[in-house]
Amino acid sequence: MCLRALHAIYAILRNGLWDDPAEAVSGTIHTRFRKVAESNGIQEDGATYLTWRFSYLICHVLFAVAWGAASYTEWIPNRHYDEIIAQLPREIGPKRFETFVVMLSWWDPFLKYVWCTSFIMVLCALVTAAPSLSVRYARLSRWLVWSSWLLNFVLPFMVLMVYPLREAIDWNGVREDLCVVVVTRALTSPGIDMSSALSSLQPGASGLSGLQSLQTAVQEQLSQDVRMNDVPVRTWCQEQGTDWQSIFCERVMHCVLRADQRCREEVCFGAPVADQTTCQTRCLEYAKSSTRAVAVSFTQSMETECEEFQDSQQSASDFNATSLLDSVGSGIPSECTDLALQQLQIFNTMAEQQSSRSQDQCSFATLAVNNVDFIAGIFVGVEAGALLIPSALSVLGGLAESLYNLKALFPGHQEVPWVLILTAFESVPIYTAFLAVIQQLMGNVLLAVACCSFIGWILLPALTGALSLKIKPGTEGRWKFYRRVWIEYGMRGPLLIAIGVSMSAFMRDTLGNEFLQGRNPFNMLFFSALNYFARKTLTAVAGTDVMISTFLQSRYWRSRFTVEERAVNEDRMEALSPIILSMHTRPTVDANEIKVTTSPDDAPPSAKPQGEVTPKGAISESRIVVSPHEVRTDEVAEERSDGADLPEQQHGTNPTSLLSGGAAQPLA
Known part of the structure; x- marks a missing residue:
């Protein structure tokens, strides 16, 4: 019994954390999903995907439980900010910060309650993803995961973006x-x-x-x-x-x-x-x-x-005490005159000092308000950073893993690597702008190291995408892609260490030990790491569902193009290829070599044979051609200049039948 339990745990962890939707075939759990898939007319690839999804949801639950248990002190309000507020100028009453302190003390419990709600939704999604319910409630399971992700991510971001917590100060x-x-x-x-x-x-x-x-x-x-x-x-x-x-x-x-x-x-x-x-x-x-x-x-x-x-x-410095005494009149003893002169000079100096102190007090009032505003902003900024930075990193990591999963399922397609490259370079200017502003406001060399390491972290998926553009379909291409991903993971380790060490030193150097008392930076980084993996696994499941759904819907949509529409697209691609692609070569396939195959039963009506496309795009009624998906690769030899592979057709089924049991319906 114990051995079987250990084997089951190993199979779950391997399917979820090590394998991907194309390779998750370990343990009896995969056998159960395969039986369910066969009974519903789904191929084995669909069972593998369902196995990975169920196992990865279990891994997310484990990370989430570990994070929730490790941060048990955050489930109840903690007024540790009272000690920090007490260090502000004593002239300002502590009651002015009461609402601010109360809101900060309830911030962590609020996030925990939001997380608990989303965690319940994930448990429901896990139940509906079990082998016996995975096909029947596939759509419900996906919607539960998406809703949980939106609640867990969007709500805290929106609260911190819309309402500045320091406005709670009186x-x-x-x-x-x-x-x-x-x-x-x-x-x-x-x-x-x-x-x-x-x-x-x-x-x-x-x-x-x-x-x-x-x-x-x-x-x-x-x-x-x-x-x-x-x-x-x-x-x-x-x-x-x-x-x-x-x-x-x-x-x-x-x-x-x-x-x-x-x-x-x-x-x-x-x-x-x-x-x-x-x-x-x-x-x-x-x-x-x-x-x-x-x-x-x-x-x-x-x-x-x-x-x-x-x-x-x-100014008062023009005041002449000697002339004042001279105007009083004569007859005053010299010793009295000297004493009076000293007293008047002392009083004149006191008057100057009084004027200077008055100006200093007025300047102090302005400076005190600005300092309180700045310190309160720092407090809230640290709390927001502790929440949002792991969340933002988990979104980047989770979405990148979603694209990796899609690439593992379809290793020959170039869409995924290009999306990795474009999204990475699209986000870099935005993050760089924010980090540059923060660096100029309060940064130093330590923060510069953390910022540069973070930018490197963002750019790593682009490197993986660039190295994966020329991978061919099949198992060999998939393993080549895995090796590219392992290179990326090996480079993430030093960057993560650099971010952790530099941020820890920066917080101590900038905020001081008083602020960090009871807040060990390494403990904060440890909890942030748990938070990161808990959120990343949820993002990866939700993102993979979205990526596969949109990929299949796109393929299904293109399969419904008429022959005329296909001809227009091909003519336009041929017109743009000499301009855009430097290694352009014209197709070597002669129209007379195309053989007609039987249209699949599940093809949509608009994709049924309607006529032949001649090399110039004209339609001939005497001959019939079919969708490019129906042309056998061993009968057509066409060289594409951009390196893209012809779409693969497995056993004459529609691409959308992988997860829908053979029914040609778009996934939600």
Whole structure:
């Protein structure tokens, strides 16, 4: 019993992972499929394909179960991003990121539930692909596999493409918190009394929208510490919204600092020595309360203060403390003069530093928002990359394997190698453009190695296709094709190692060990490899079904061409061949050498004999010719310039009878 079970497991693994739809004949499982095929009038090649498909679906189930079990921790939400969010600027409240963290913590479970749904569909497809049901429910099994693939691939791609997860961050709240920080630090900074200065500005000052509400907030703050209760300032920030920075930094603070500087130069110039400290720290308030003519004149000019001085190039560095003291008058002891001069110079330096700090705080707000946006984008990008990169690679690998399977079934046909070449070179510019953008945004030498290795990975199928163009039909040609594929697989190994090692080093170098704490890059690569093979096997089954279906439908469609339509196509090919093909030779078959054979019973009516095509394409009613599929190769010797082989006809059956039991119907 155990030996039979081991033989069955070996047969399943060999049929699925080693063999292809043309060679999967190992074990009693193939015998069972062959009996079912014979009972339904299907040739042995159809039984071989059904054997491979059933075995490969089992292999996919094994890979999927292994991947699901290895990533068991992702079935429940994991808030490991809380530790990362805690490292952001403490001025921003963690509640601003709560929705973002919750969405990220549920992202992996969401993908697992989607995968579980698609996995159930694959199990149903596997049941309908069993020997007893494989022919009866062949179409249903194919549709289940296709639907499972679409659900497993398209849904995550569409979600990440349509909705940027970082939009879940409360960006208005982030800007509000930064507004409170900037305004609070401006009000409490040493030097000029900003609260007094703001309160002393005229509410209707030109260009100061939002000033009156800010003055109200400052008045409410005068009786309490703004660092203990920031509700009035926060209310003002909420009212201004995203315009707070331009209002406060570019207008209000600019006007306050310029007005205070002019006030200290005009009003404090000539003020009594006893009033100098008050004048220097609270100049705008002192000017309103002073009866001196210069103070009254300055107060009256405050109505247009911002309009006149907003573009002024005068700076606090022009302030001359010595001339200020000289204007106070004589009779002051020299030691007092020196002390006052030092104090005024120190205060002038503090005022300059206060202005510089105010500008730095406003710049900090802009930089903080951009940094949070960038860091959140990096977090989501890493998560998306961990999902989409293995998925994209599995699509490339799965579709390439589908084409390999079709080539193994029909080794003499050149359509498959050309599709491999064209699709590879078609995708390279697209992937190169995206990788170049990423490299310029955040790349280094390590990422460059990974990008170049990835491009090489994409181009390998084109190499296999180029080496397989001249392969002939039959078993010998099939084994020649296998050797080309083994060369490709041997080259994929070093590229895969280069991608894994360089990406692991890049993540550590760019994101740091804090981000990767509990996220070993090699573990991530191991899970990505399981994810890749699980998705690749599903893609290979779905893609092979599609490739064979479209190939047979195309052949069936061409078999329905009338003789006139065939003649038009042949004339056009003959006209283009001397231009396109460098080694063109004209056909060596004489029309008189073509012998008439009996039309197959399953040929469509439009493909039945309708007349003979002369070398010039004219139709003669006296003789009858048939489809090129019905001409025996031992009776017709025609040399094609493009190296293509004549279509093979097996036992007079229609090409579509391979999987449909002899019925000439297109596959869905």
